[in-house]
Amino acid sequence: MTDIPSVKAEGLADIVPSGALRVAVAVGPAASAFWTTRDPSTGKPHGVTVDLAKAAADKLHVPLQLVEYQSSDEIAAASDKDVWDLSFMPADVKREAFVDQGPAYVAYMSGYLVRAGSDIRSVADVDRAGMRVGCIEGTSTSRTVEKSLKQARLKKFVKPEEAAELIGKGELDALAMGMGALEDLSRKLPGTKVLDEVIQSTGVVVVVPKGKAAAKVWAAHFMGEAKADGTVRRALDGNGFNADKVAP
Secondary structure (H helix, E strand, O other): OOOOOOOOHHHHHHHOOOOOEEEEEEEOOOOOOOOEEEOOOOOOEEOHHHHHHHHHHHHHOOOEEEEEEOOHHHHHHOOOOOOOOEEEEEOOHHHHHOEEEEEEEEEEEEEEEEOOOOOOOOHHHHOOOOOEEEEEOOOHHHHHHHHHOOOOEEEEEOOHHHHHHHHHHOOOOEEEEEHHHHHHHHHHOOOOEEOOOOOEEEEEEEEEEOOOHHHHHHHHHHHHHHHHOOHHHHHHHHOOOOOOOEOO
């Protein structure tokens, strides 16, 4: 595969108007191919999307600046404020009004984590009267769960850390998030269990703010090359997601 086309000065200004590549990332309590977590020693976000952000900045030969958010919807909502240039998020129809979506780099599946001691064994068991279900506000998973639940009580959390704390205390019966984040969270919360069933499946895509033509083209080239040359595979493996498959 040929290398990413060189960027002319006027095109570079469209991609990095501030001179640095500002990449928006979602920071939460558990890591996945999309979610970042804080490095305990530095307090800075680290994870798959951070590694991809570094690779993108290196390709452009510009500094990297991470811009932190609590959900992918927050990132999309800030797209017209000239505060970020590039990001990654699960593909979602609602966000197409705010961002231009490029190729996916990995499949993103969502499910449920159930509290320690729960009698929940399947997704059907979750939707019962008296069940307390949590999700993260501003995520495609939250919209899927809201549409599917008929009897359980749903609580949306702006801060993912609050949801993680409550299910760890047994004050939530189930928490809906991406499978990778739930597996990571389950390792930190003894007794909790991730259900096998998938409640939503989509791809995590590269995105740019709406209307940035040169940036959209460059981002698509970057992601195609990152998948082909092993950058995506290394980012997944380096963060413990060896079982996640690179999107075709």
